[in-house]
Amino acid sequence: MQAGQSYRAGVRVREPNGTASFLIPAGWRGEQLDNMAAVLLVSEQEAGFVLAFAILNQTEDELVALLGEPQPITESLVFEPTGHVTRNGKKLTATYAAGPLTGRGVAVMGPDLQGILFLHGRPQKEQQPSRSLPDELADQVRFTPTKSDLPSP
Numbered sequence: 813m814q815a816g817q818s819y820r821a822g823v824r825v826r827e828p829n830g831t832a833s834f835l836i837p838a839g840w841r842g843e844q845l846d847n848m849a850a851v852l853l854v855s856e857q858e859a860g861f862v863l864a865f866a867i868l869n870q871t872e873d874e875l876v877a878l879l880g881e882p883q884p885i886t887e888s889l890v891f892e893p894t895g896h897v898t899r900n901g902k903k904l905t906a907t908y909a910a911g912p913l914t915g916r917g918v919a920v921m922g923p924d925l926q927g928i929l930f931l932h933g934r935p936q937k938e939q940q941p942s943r944s945l946p947d948e949l950a951d952q953v954r955f956t957p958t959k960s961d962l963p964s965p
Contacts, residue, residue, distance in 0.1 A: 818841050825851060831955050870925055904921070912937075922953070930946040
C-alpha cells in the first residue's frame with residue numbers, strides 16, 4: 813500500500829511493516845494513513861471504521877494483555893475494554909466502548925510472532941450484524957512466508 817492512495821473492495825492489501833494481507837470487504841474502501849502504520853477502512857454504506865495494524869514480535873500472551881488494555885484511536889477517542897479477551901485457535905477477540913461507539917478487536921496470529929489486529933468502531937445504536945466485520949476480515953488473512961519459515965536447502 814502507498815500512503816494517501818485509496819483501495820476499493822475486493823483488493824488484497826498487505827499490512828504496512830507486516831507479513832499479513834487481507835481483502836477489503838464489499839462496500840468498504842481502504843487507505844494507509846500518513847501518520848501511522850495502519851490501514852483505515854471506511855464504508856460507503858454504513859457508519860463506522862476499521863483500523864488494521866500489523867502485530868510484530870508479540871507472543872500470544874503479550875497480545876492478550878495488550879487487547880485487555882484501553883486502545884487509543886485518536887487523542888480524544890479511546891476504546892475502553894468491556895469484557896475479557898477470548899481465544900479461539902489463532903484468533904483473539906476483545907470488546908470495547910467509547911462514548912457513543914462500540915468496538916470489537918480481532919487479532920490473528922501468524923508465523924514468527926507476526927499477526928494482524930482489526931479494530932472496528934461503530935455507533936452503539938446500530939444493530940449488531942450476525943457476523944462481525946472483523947471476523948470476516950480475519951477469515952481472509954494470509955501471511956507471507958518469512959525467511960525463517962522457508963525450509964533449509
